[in-house]
Amino acid sequence: MRTDISSMHYLSAAYFGALILYAPIFLVKPCLALDPPSDPALAISNNDTNVILRDIAEQFTFPLGSYSGLDVQDTVSENGETRGLDLVRRVPPGVSSLGNNQFKTSDIKLGETQWWYFPKESVNGKKSNATSGLPESIDDGTSEQTVSSDELRKREGDIVKRSTSVYLSLTMCSKPEINNTNGTIPDSVPSLPELNLYVSTSESLQKPGPGQDSSKQKVFTADEGYVGATVQADGDVFIGIAVQNSTAYSGYYTYEIAASIDAYFHSVVDEPFLHFVDSDIHAALLTTDNLTLSEEGSENYQQWMNLTPPFTMFAHNVNDTAISGLERSYCALEQLAQIGKGDRGVEAGMTNRGLGKKPKEQFYITGLNRTSNYSGILAMDGNSTNSGNGIVGGGGRVWKPMYFATKSDDNCAVLFNLTFCSEVAYAVPSNPDLGIAQLGSKYDKYAESLYKNFSYSLDQIQCNTTNQTSFSLAVGCNDCADAYKQWLCAVTIPRCADFSSNDLFLQVRNAGQQFINGSSLSPTDPRRRDPAQNKSRNSMIDDQIRPGPYKEILPCQDICYSLVKRCPAALGFGCPQGKWLSSAYGQRVSSSEITCSYPGAAYDLNAGRTLREPLGWLLLVTGSFWLSFWALSVDA
Numbered sequence: 316m317r318t319d320i321s322s323m324h325y326l327s328a329a330y331f332g333a334l335i336l337y338a339p340i341f342l343v344k345p346c347l348a349l350d351p352p353s354d355p356a357l358a359i360s361n362n363d364t365n366v367i368l369r370d371i372a373e374q375f376t377f378p379l380g381s382y383s384g385l386d387v388q389d390t391v392s393e394n395g396e397t398r399g400l401d402l403v404r405r406v407p408p409g410v411s412s413l414g415n416n417q418f419k420t421s422d423i424k425l426g427e428t429q430w431w432y433f434p435k436e437s438v439n440g441k442k443s444n445a446t447s448g449l450p451e452s453i454d455d456g457t458s459e460q461t462v463s464s465d466e467l468r469k470r471e472g473d474i475v476k477r478s479t480s481v482y483l484s485l486t487m488c489s490k491p492e493i494n495n496t497n498g499t500i501p502d503s504v505p506s507l508p509e510l511n512l513y514v515s516t517s518e519s520l521q522k523p524g525p526g527q528d529s530s531k532q533k534v535f536t537a538d539e540g541y542v543g544a545t546v547q548a549d550g551d552v553f554i555g556i557a558v559q560n561s562t563a564y565s566g567y568y569t570y571e572i573a574a575s576i577d578a579y580f581h582s583v584v585d586e587p588f589l590h591f592v593d594s595d596i597h598a599a600l601l602t603t604d605n606l607t608l609s610e611e612g613s614e615n616y617q618q619w620m621n622l623t624p625p626f627t628m629f630a631h632n633v634n635d636t637a638i639s640g641l642e643r644s645y646c647a648l649e650q651l652a653q654i655g656k657g658d659r660g661v662e663a664g665m666t667n668r669g670l671g672k673k674p675k676e677q678f679y680i681t682g683l684n685r686t687s688n689y690s691g692i693l694a695m696d697g698n699s700t701n702s703g704n705g706i707v708g709g710g711g712r713v714w715k716p717m718y719f720a721t722k723s724d725d726n727c728a729v730l731f732n733l734t735f736c737s738e739v740a741y742a743v744p745s746n747p748d749l750g751i752a753q754l755g756s757k758y759d760k761y762a763e764s765l766y767k768n769f770s771y772s773l774d775q776i777q778c779n780t781t782n783q784t785s786f787s788l789a790v791g792c793n794d795c796a797d798a799y800k801q802w803l804c805a806v807t808i809p810r811c812a813d814f815s816s817n818d819l820f821l822q823v824r825n826a827g828q829q830f831i832n833g834s835s836l837s838p839t840d841p842r843r844r845d846p847a848q849n850k851s852r853n854s855m856i857d858d859q860i861r862p863g864p865y866k867e868i869l870p871c872q873d874i875c876y877s878l879v880k881r882c883p884a885a886l887g888f889g890c891p892q893g894k895w896l897s898s899a900y901g902q903r904v905s906s907s908e909i910t911c912s913y914p915g916a917a918y919d920l921n922a923g924r925t926l927r928e929p930l931g932w933l934l935l936v937t938g939s940f941w942l943s944f945w946a947l948s949v950d951a
Contacts, residue, residue, distance in 0.1 A: 406432055407521055410553070416443055416580055417704050418573035425491060425508055425567065426560035428524045433552040433574040438479050443577050443707050447700050449625055450618035451607050478547045483554065483574050484581040484710065485512055487540040488646035491566035505563040507640040510537040510570075513555035516548045524555035540644030541583050541713070571646055573710055581710035583643045589628065589693040590917040591719040592677075593741040593810075595728045596685040599719055600740060601628065602666065602917060603693065605673035619674035624663040625699040628678050629692045630654035633718070638690075645694055645711030654680055654689075656696070666732075668740055669915015677740075679731070686723045690716040717919065726831050726862040727811035730755050735763040736804035738914035742811045744824070744851065744862035747831060754860070761855050762807040769799050776883050795882035801914055802870075802878045806852055810868040810912040820901055820910040821866040823848040825856070830863040847898045869901035871911035 406412075410430040413419060415437045423429050490507055513523035515532040523532040532555075535544045546552060558568060573580035592600040603626060609615040629652035631638050641647035654660040660682040667674055683689065698708035728745035733755055745754050778792035812821050814830075826842040827849035829835045842848040851857050852867075875890040882888050891899055901911025907919045 406551075406553075410521065413437075413554075413572065413574045415440060416573065416575045416577060416707055416709060418571045418580055418710055420488070420569065420571050421556075422567045422569050423510075423556060423558050425558055425564065427567075428555055428557040430522050430524070431554040431556070431572060431574075432521070433481060433483075433548075433554070435550045437574070438481060438548050438550065438552060438576065440576070443575075443705070446698060446706060449606075449699055450615055450622070451609070478549050479576050481546050481548050481552050481574060481576060482543070482579045483512065483514065483546065483552075483572075484543045484579045485510075485537065485541070485556070485570055485572045486581045486644040486646050486710065487537060487568050487570045487641055488644060488650060489569040490540075490640060490647075491561070491564035491568065494563055494565055504636060504639070505561075508559045508561040508564055510542070510559075510568060511535065511557050512537070512542045512544060513557065514544055514546050515553040515555075516546060516550065517553075518550070521551075521553045522555060523553055524557050527555075538643065540641035540647050541581065543579055543582065571710065575707065577707040579710075580708065581645065582708065582712045584712065584714045586715055587693075587717050587919065588714045589691055589717050590919055591691065591717065592731075592917045593729055594683070594719060594721045595742050595745075596722050596725050597681060597683050598729050599630075599680045599683060599689070599691075599721065600677065600729050600731055601680065601691055601719070602669070602675045602677045605670050605675060607674055609673075611667070611672060616674065620665050620667065622665060624665060624676050625695065626676050627656035627663065627694050627696055628661060628680075629656075629694060630660070630680050630683070630689045631692075632684065633688045633690055642690065642692060642716055643713050645696075645713050648692060648694060648713065649711075652692070654682060664732075668731075668738055669917065677731070679729070683721050685721055685725075688718060688720045690718055692716045719918075722813050723815055724813045724865070726865050727813070728754060730758065730808070733759040735759045735766070736800075736808055738801060739804055739808050741868075741912065741916065743808050744811045744856050744860060744865050744867075746860050746862055749860065757855075757859060758808045762804050765807065766800060766803055769803070770796070772886060773799075776885065790881045795878075795886075798878045798881040802874055805870040805874060805912060805914070807855075809852055809856075809870075811862070812866040812868055814864050814866050816866055818866075820868070820904075822869050822898065822901075824865055824867045825849070825851050825862060826864045828857060828861065828863050836864065868909060868912045869899065871903055871913045872896065872900040873903070874913060875900055 407430075410432050411419065413431050413433045419431070421429060487510065493504065511525075512535040513525075513527070513532050514535070515521070515523040515527075517531040520527060520531040533544070533546070535542050552574065554572070554574075556570070556572070571581065588604050590602050590604065592602060594600070607615055607619050609619070629648045631652045631654065635653065637651045637653075638647060641651065649655060656663075660680055662679040662681070664677055664679075665674060666677045668677075669675075680691075693714040695712040696702050697706055697711055702709045702711065722742065725747050726745055727742040728751060729740075729742050730751070731740035733739050736759055739758075743754070743758060749757075773792060773796060776792055776795075809824070812818070814823075823842050823845075826836055826840065826845070836843055851862075856862065872890070879888050879890060890896060903913075904910045909916050909918060
């Protein structure tokens with residue numbers, strides 16, 4: 316705000332004369348402080364002097380504003396106090412400034428170069444206040460780009476200067492359009508025009524970019540829509556953004572760019588942290604890896620379980636090219652991915668199912684297409700608790716994509732979050748005429764009703780007794796009850812696979828019934844006469860659900876063996892032998908492929924980075940005698 320000096324004509328003239336007189340001195344000294352008049356009546360404050368000088372410089376054609384790239388500016392101390400007018404260097408035209416953790420958005424045409432700079436005041440300024448985050452840090456394999464010291468010191472001659480780590484990040488939110496002059500998109504999509512980030516800390520190179528002195532700049536290339544760089548600086552950091560020209564594309568990129576002395580505003584993790592559990596024709600279930608190793612009942616464990624889900628995820632059909640080349644950009648995924656957070660087909664929640672019963676986040680994805688392949692991309696909006704400008708990490712984080720597929724047949728449906736069989740989370744034999752809630756209720760209540768018979772038998776065992784009379788010193792009745800429940804849910808709620816699948820570990824079920832569309836297998840098909848294949852494990856499925864022919868991923872053999880080991884011999888449990896065992900149970904082959912079903916099973920578990928415990932889950936066996944592979948007997 317200008318000071319009205321209409322009543323100070325005498326002073327204005329006097330000080331303008333002084334300004335002319337001391338002009339050479341003004342150009343040499345970074346700050347001019349004029350002596351006040353000896354007459355106290357004529358004395359004015361230093362601030363008034365600064366205002367007057369600014370007014371005079373603006374009203375007269377005085378070269379200070381452009382002389383040798385210098386500018387007249389108010390300077391502010393670290394405490395926010397105005398220190399008066401300084402002559403400061405002015406950056407070249409066309410160079411825009413960035414604030415700490417303040418992203419800017421811009422469009423850049425093909426073949427164009429744009430410039431930004433992160434000023435010295437921000438480089439040497441105070442770090443931002445930390446915001447509340449997750450209860451415990453995640454071992455998520457953060458990119459090596461983020462591993463650097465906050466501050467270093469280097470010696471230049473006899474002067475010690477502070478060197479600060481400056482984190483630069485850029486995400487491409489949209490991309491140019493491919494040229495299709497003949498009205499069709501080519502079969503082979505050409506690579507996107509390359510976007511490069513140039514960085515200079517040299518005052519003699521304030522517009523880095525293509526063709527500039529390579530010894531004074533570093534260049535970083537965007538990969539899948541993201542580029543991050545860390546530089547050490549004690550002054551201004553100059554940035555150039557350049558896009559190659561292309562005859563195959565036209566238009567421009569839209570990008571976000573940010574600088575920070577705290578951490579990357581936008582970040583990526585080049586490790587997977589998301590696992591595919593199962594799918595049906597229109598939905599899929601996925602989970603993160605374990606989020607903490609804390610023991611159940613601990614404060615940290617409860618903090619995780621009570622969290623508002625901190626992650627989000629995106630899903631996109633691999634045959635759609637909308638996000639091709641942009642899979643590491645949060646802003647691109649948020650705008651372009653077919654399936655996204657909120658009301659765009661993603662239902663998130665916390666769970667402790669599987670993998671050692673540790674907290675995880677699960678995602679139920681709907682609106683998918685039948686027989687399709689999708690990329691699933693885990694992401695975090697901002698730093699999980701806040702996002703946007705002024706927030707450390709406010710630009711979001713993106714993990715490495717994983718891939719999954721939907722089923723072809725419509726007689727399998729994904730169930731999870733059941734009340735009794737809480738570990739069930741996979742596709743089960745179904746019928747399109749039944750809603751998901753109705754289907755889940757039928758299975759869950761049936762299993763719970765059967766469990767009652769077992770509990771009556773277990774009540775006859777002396778559980779709370781001395782070591783001398785206990786049935787085992789290693790396990791107790793609670794272990795037996797848990798093992799039986801896991802087995803019971805596994806065999807009453809079988810894991811369903813497409814009948815059209817040719818995987819050798821699958822078991823044909825219910826071949827004697829009609830398909831959902833009314834057709835049937837040929838009367839001469841031997842599977843219609845095989846008692847192991849012409850019906851389901853239990854009659855409830857065939858009588859009440861009527862899924863038609865399907866294939867089952869068998870429960871794992873170790874579930875059966877564990878049940879025998881954990882329960883009293885008086886209950887008479889035993890596993891089938893020979894061909895009966897292979898018809899009733901499957902074998903685990905690897906942790907990346909599901910060849911048999913067990914509680915908490917998910918694909919590519921070996922790709923995670925946290926908990927890796929033997930699950931030791933229990934599978935099926937009978938009460939009083941071993942269970943046949945097609946009928947369920949739970950009478951103890």
